Amino acid sequence: MKKLHAFASIISFLCISSFLISTIIVDLFCSYETIAILKSLIVLPGLIVLIPAIALTGATGFRISRGRKGKIIEKKKKRMPFIALIGILIMIPSAILLNMWASAGEFGTKFWWVQLIEVVGGGVNLFLMSINMKDGFVLTGKLKLKR
Numbered sequence: 001m002k003k004l005h006a007f008a009s010i011i012s013f014l015c016i017s018s019f020l021i022s023t024i025i026v027d028l029f030c031s032y033e034t035i036a037i038l039k040s041l042i043v044l045p046g047l048i049v050l051i052p053a054i055a056l057t058g059a060t061g062f063r064i065s066r067g068r069k070g071k072i073i074e075k076k077k078k079r080m081p082f083i084a085l086i087g088i089l090i091m092i093p094s095a096i097l098l099n100m101w102a103s104a105g106e107f108g109t110k111f112w113w114v115q116l117i118e119v120v121g122g123g124v125n126l127f128l129m130s131i132n133m134k135d136g137f138v139l140t141g142k143l144k145l146k147r
């Protein structure tokens with residue numbers, strides 16, 4: 001269960017970071033055609049990999065912390081709903097909308113507003129996930145905190 005948690009968390013982190021970095025690079029430097037290709041890849045296979053990986057990370061995280069107490073675990077538990085909510089309310093709808101608009105060649109103001117919202121949501125999620133990873137490595141003793 002712990003191995004599964006570590007594996008799923010790293011897959012989720014890699015997905016969000018690669019979606020975010022490729023989005024920024026392609027939006028800034030590439031043609032509308034390339035943007036449209038990336039938007040479609042982020043929905044399929046992107047979301048199909050990311051959604052189960054995040055769900056598995058949360059589920060295994062709560063499972064392995066059953067019966068365990070401590071500040072670090074409590075903090076990780078509190079961050080998880082925010083990660084899930086940002087995913088469900090911001091990342092998934094914007095990925096789908098942006099893909100629809102990009103495939104129809106609609107790159108107007110609404111496209112860029114939603115794109116901005118997606119990048120900000122992705123950045124916040126990546127930040128929350130990276131502190132959950134850091135805390136995870138502290139819990140397993142792989143990372144020692146300086147006092």
Ligand code: HEM
Nearest residue numbers: 002006009061062065076077080129132133136137139140
């Ligand atoms: C996206 C959210 C999360 C990420 C990215 C994440 C990441 C990690 C990582 C990288 C580890 C270290 C694994 C290792 O060293 O092998 C870990 C361990 C751990 N995580 Fe998470 N985690 C997340 C959510 C949660 C949640 C919601 C809980 C529940 C409170 C949780 C509980 C734990 C526990 C208890 C450990 C220590 C396991 C042990 O003692 O071996 N995690 N996590």
